[in-house]
Amino acid sequence: MNAIPRPRLAAAPKGWVPAPLPSTAPARLALLGIGTVGSALLQRLAQWQGTALGERLRVVHVANSRQACSDGAGLSPLAAAQHLHAAGRPAALDAVAPALAGDGARIVIDATASDAVAARHAWWLAQGIHVVTACKLGQGTSVARWSEIRAACARGGSVYGDSATVGAGLPLLRSIRGLQAGGDRIHAIAGVLSGSLAWLFHHYDGLRPFSGFVRAARAAGYTEPDPREDLSGEDVRRKLLILARSAGLALEAGAVEVDPLLPAAFAALDRCGVDAALPQLDAPLRARHADAWKRGEKLCFVARLDCRAEGAPSARVGLESLSPDDPLRGGGGTDNRVAIWSDRYRGQPLLIQGPGAGAQVTAAALLDDVLAILRAAAQAAGAAKNASIGCGCRKT
Numbered sequence: 001m002n003a004i005p006r007p008r009l010a011a012a013p014k015g016w017v018p019a020p021l022p023s024t025a026p027a028r029l030a031l032l033g034i035g036t037v038g039s040a041l042l043q044r045l046a047q048w049q050g051t052a053l054g055e056r057l058r059v060v061h062v063a064n065s066r067q068a069c070s071d072g073a074g075l076s077p078l079a080a081a082q083h084l085h086a087a088g089r090p091a092a093l094d095a096v097a098p099a100l101a102g103d104g105a106r107i108v109i110d111a112t113a114s115d116a117v118a119a120r121h122a123w124w125l126a127q128g129i130h131v132v133t134a135c136k137l138g139q140g141t142s143v144a145r146w147s148e149i150r151a152a153c154a155r156g157g158s159v160y161g162d163s164a165t166v167g168a169g170l171p172l173l174r175s176i177r178g179l180q181a182g183g184d185r186i187h188a189i190a191g192v193l194s195g196s197l198a199w200l201f202h203h204y205d206g207l208r209p210f211s212g213f214v215r216a217a218r219a220a221g222y223t224e225p226d227p228r229e230d231l232s233g234e235d236v237r238r239k240l241l242i243l244a245r246s247a248g249l250a251l252e253a254g255a256v257e258v259d260p261l262l263p264a265a266f267a268a269l270d271r272c273g274v275d276a277a278l279p280q281l282d283a284p285l286r287a288r289h290a291d292a293w294k295r296g297e298k299l300c301f302v303a304r305l306d307c308r309a310e311g312a313p314s315a316r317v318g319l320e321s322l323s324p325d326d327p328l329r330g331g332g333g334t335d336n337r338v339a340i341w342s343d344r345y346r347g348q349p350l351l352i353q354g355p356g357a358g359a360q361v362t363a364a365a366l367l368d369d370v371l372a373i374l375r376a377a378a379q380a381a382g383a384a385k386n387a388s389i390g391c392g393c394r395k396t
């Protein structure tokens with residue numbers, strides 16, 4: 001099967017003017033990870049150069065797993081990767097906070113899949129450094145780490161931007177939080193939460209080998225750096241945990257029942273071994289596809305959280321065969337499709353659908369979170385100024 005070419009970022013339309021932001025000192029950004037998502041983010045930033053948005057954002061540090069480079073005056077987004085390869089020094093997470101020192105909001109953007117980076121989120125937040133992340137290992141692993149992040153935000157007065165962690169920026173977390181802010185309880189959530197698995201099951205025809213589709217999804221940048229994270233259901237487990245926790249449930253990872261697509265033996269393989277072993281998936285998936293097809297059904301990898309019964313909520317993740325009238329079936333490409341039931345959406349759920357993976361949407365979601373932090377900082381500064389003016393009036 002041919003690999004899908006990675007889409008290039010289209011040029012901004014002629015005459016395009018970004019929405020204005022209130023005036024503050026430029027934010028200082030440290031970008032960790034310049035792979036699929038990080039590179040798209042740098043491209044998007046490069047498009048903004050010379051605009052009001054670009055003026056407000058200064059990339060002062062970039063790093064991959066091996067090298068890092070910093071410049072307090074700002075690195076050119078397009079030249080940053082080249083600069084890293086030519087003049088980078090060994091990457092060290094201890095160097096990130098000092099590199100951000102200066103005026104303006106300090107923001108770490110995590111575009112890695114690194115547990116070591118996720119383990120630092122709380123520390124940065126507690127120092128007043130905002131964290132914007134595409135990586136789910138901060139909020140989607142243990143309850144202890146999730147709680148630590150929340151406590152660190154409160155301690156540091158900082159913001160955790162997590163829009164990119166579920167649905168690659170689709171309005172999922174925002175909708176759940178919005179419903180709760182409006183007094184609703186979340187009753188259940190069900191949906192296709194993996195962009196790569198959605199893409200796989202939208203394209204898999206039961207004729208060509210499933211393993212070839214997995215390689216194509218990896219080449220397109222939809223899978224995790226290690227596609228086992230997707231095929232094992234772990235990535236979807238993390239997303240379901242993030243959704244559940246945003247709905248106020250301190251669900252432990254072990255409370256989610258996961259039915260993986262991968263045999264357990266894959267866990268012991270190295271990256272090359274994984275690729276060679278992928279054809280082991282072909283026969284079982286051909287059989288499951290044929291079985292579903294006979295009944296007019298479609299295979300989808302679904303996550304379900306249900307809080308409606310008495311007692312502990314039930315949470316599970318796995319491959320399901322969906323009938324034609326199932327609300328979770330539908331969409332195309334990398335589409336995620338998620339149904340949310342709450343006090344106001346009891347019978348018919350709120351349905352949210354759209355691309356759930358891909359470099360451009362994920363990078364855009366990260367930068368949306370960055371800009372939201374800037375707007376909040378500017379509003380806070382404005383409110384403080386008004387308060388001091390008001391105070392002065394009372395004194396005179």
Ligand SMILES: NC(=O)C1=CN([C@@H]2O[C@H](COP(=O)(O)OP(=O)(O)OC[C@H]3O[C@@H](n4cnc5c(N)ncnc54)[C@H](O)[C@@H]3O)[C@@H](O)[C@H]2O)C=CC1
Nearest residue numbers: 033034035036037064065111112113114134135225357358
């Ligand atoms: N690819 C996608 O469609 C989406 C990805 N994400 C998340 O975005 C993150 C990045 O994904 P990709 O860009 O696809 O992965 P990638 O493998 O293309 O890039 C990862 C980058 O992180 C760097 N890295 C690893 N450890 C590091 C460390 N300690 N310090 C600095 N850099 C480090 C690597 O060198 C590489 O540059 C993952 O957490 C993924 O779950 C989220 C939504 C969608």
Ligand SMILES: N[C@@H](CC=O)C(=O)O
Nearest residue numbers: 194195196223224357
């Ligand atoms: N590998 C993930 C990427 C986005 O989170 C997925 O397939 O959804």
